[in-house]
Amino acid sequence: MFALVAALAIGSACPDIALAATDGKPVKLAAFSGRSVALITGLDLSTPGDNHLLAPLSLVSLSKEKLEIAVLSLLAPERLSALSESAGERVSLYSCGEDALTALDALVNGKPQRRCVLVNAKGRVVRVWSSLGPSFAESLADWFSGRLVPYGYPCPDPRAPFGIEPRESDRGLLLLFLSSTGVVDAMYADRIVKLANFCAERKISTVALFPSYDETEETVAKFAKAAMFEFPCVVDPGFGFADALRITHTPTAVLLARDGKCAYAGAIDSNTRDRETNRKYVQDAIEALLKGEKPPIVQTMPFGTLLRRSERDDQERIRGSGGGGAVSSSP
Known part of the structure; x- marks a missing residue:
């Protein structure tokens, strides 16, 4: 449990x-x-x-x-x-x-x-x-240091508040923090589908949370349908779980062991461009977790779109970037 x-x-x-x-x-x-x-x-x-x-x-x-x-x-x-x-x-x-x-x-x-x-x-x-x-x-x-929760941190399980029933056979839980409007999130859609299938084969459940200020059930459902996600996708109201895990960017992955402790937090892999990816951080962490080992890398700097907290934030980022989005590069 x-x-x-x-x-x-x-x-x-x-x-x-x-x-x-x-x-x-x-x-x-x-x-x-x-x-x-x-x-x-x-x-x-x-x-x-x-x-x-x-x-x-x-x-x-x-x-x-x-x-x-x-x-x-x-x-x-x-x-x-x-x-x-x-x-x-x-x-x-x-x-x-x-x-x-x-x-x-x-x-x-x-x-x-x-x-x-x-x-x-x-x-x-x-x-x-x-x-x-x-x-x-x-x-x-x-x-308030800006760092993600560390390895071994006891993480909250968001499934019960959203009516998502955990499976007794679950060996872990992958939380994905995403944005329905994020450029990098869209670039990762196909990889996320493959990652969720990888998890399902190993009895790791996947849940996606969308914390941006303007997310609604409709925007999340539309994004999930276009991306062909077959796992639960929910709005994170008031940034409750995002802030509980100190999420600053989307996409960000947090892998929980069966005891609810953090096994990995950070980027999904090493590059926004699939062909140039040479490290699959989440998959490596899952493989180690299922062997009862500490993952070789337990935390990385997430990259993508800064968490969108208000319309004012959006406007300031647009002015600061000359019209683009606030996107950080791959680590």
Whole structure:
């Protein structure tokens, strides 16, 4: 069976919980729309030990315009106001009710404890830290490094949220992040068909996710039909799973072992031109996985079209490229 990593949470919408700032003014989680939010719960801010966990968060270099670090507490706003200075400039303290904490606990199907729920700019849960140890701040900072998830990382399985039934015989899962309008994605269509057949023969399931901001069921279905894909193709709403696996380009492949851990992440092969390809990264990783071995290459730099997050992004890329798309070259 595939590992269930915060199965109820990853990719799902975070509830719009009610908070109060240290000045007592009400704040809704939706107010942070357009930036990521790290929701930290379970800390006893009245004790020095828990307060010291906040100091290392200054390591997170992202500005507050991109990432809000919010510590939620049952303490009254006036009490939090007195503690805010010791929390540091990078951390914001918010008062909340038991119902808000209960909603977050239910979201990750867990008991009340120290944890951090990371919500992306579209309000989707993309990572859950179930403990807040000494390395938490470094782990949070690394999350925004722009690198794909590493080998051995416990990945979320997106099939259940989309009603895709896993097979008991599955020996792994290949996730393909694609765009219905990407030039490179279209160039890979025939190779993806062959790759999916290669996977099916080896009892590896294939699922394609389309995370771009303007993808719809219709655009995905049209692309899949033209490409003759015979595996599930779904829209990834709010970049939930794309951000959970730190996808930056399409096409990108992520291979999961049977235990749900990442066996490979990156480009499908070594060249956008099929005839010039000399390394088949995904196929090599699958062969190694089925032998019980670590793949010879576990991560590569993906190439293709930058993930399309908004119409504004599209316009800026068109201006910057003189009218073409934002496409990176083969590694």
